[in-house]
Amino acid sequence: MITYCSSCGSKTEPRLVAKQDLRACPKCDRIFFRNPKVVVIALIEDAGRVLLGRRDIEPGRGLWGLPGGYVDWDEHPEAALVRECREEMQVEVEPLELLPLQHIIVDDEGIVFLPYRARLVAGQPAAGDEVQEVGWFKPTGLPPLAFPSHRQVLQRWVQDLATRSVA
Ligand SMILES: [Zn+2]
Incomplete structure (x- = not known):
């Protein structure tokens, strides 16, 4: 307020x-x-696995999540996505596709949440700012997640993978 x-x-x-x-x-x-804040997160997939980071900050410290964060006021969401992946995972990514957005009310804040599918273009993933460790996870072995919004993106990804393997 x-x-x-x-x-x-x-x-x-x-x-x-x-x-x-x-x-x-x-x-x-x-x-x-x-006005709502804008958050971007990256779904980075490689060989049927997804890249996640274990959070070193609250909320959700010690739990896992997709890389991402708040978009600066003058920043394109895709630029924010690239910046956040660089800061948190020490990798360069290329945004590929905007997935269904979410609208979330957390405490007293409105958030427009933009999940992007992204591709790793350079770097070896390693823990950067606000992250304890990073890891690649298969859909059957996802770790405990910090946020329902990330869970929703990952559930969709798991369903997508299942559809792709049947087709
Ligand atoms: Zn005044």
Whole structure:
């Protein structure tokens, strides 16, 4: 919540704007609209295995997840994806395809979650920022995951693999 106005420093007050409970500045009348954040994650697949990292930060420290993170305000989501994979896994990836997006409400935040299928183009995966270790996992041996959103992407991947092996 925005407690102080970022324009004039006055204490904000609640205001109903277009049916939304927002904060507004009583002095300069600035309204603090609330927008979702954008998160990208990468599904990097190789020979029927997926690349995951064990998180070294909360939430979900010690559990596993796909590489990714928040998109900077002026950054293309695909550029954010490449940057996050470089930081967390020390690899270069190429985004291939946007998978079905998810809309998530976590605590008091709205998140638009963009999962990309991506291809490893350079580097050996190794633990980078905020990651304890990295590993390749088969669909039958996925480790404990930190987030339902990642689980959903991986479940879809597992189904996809099953369909591909039948075809
Ligand atoms: Zn103000």
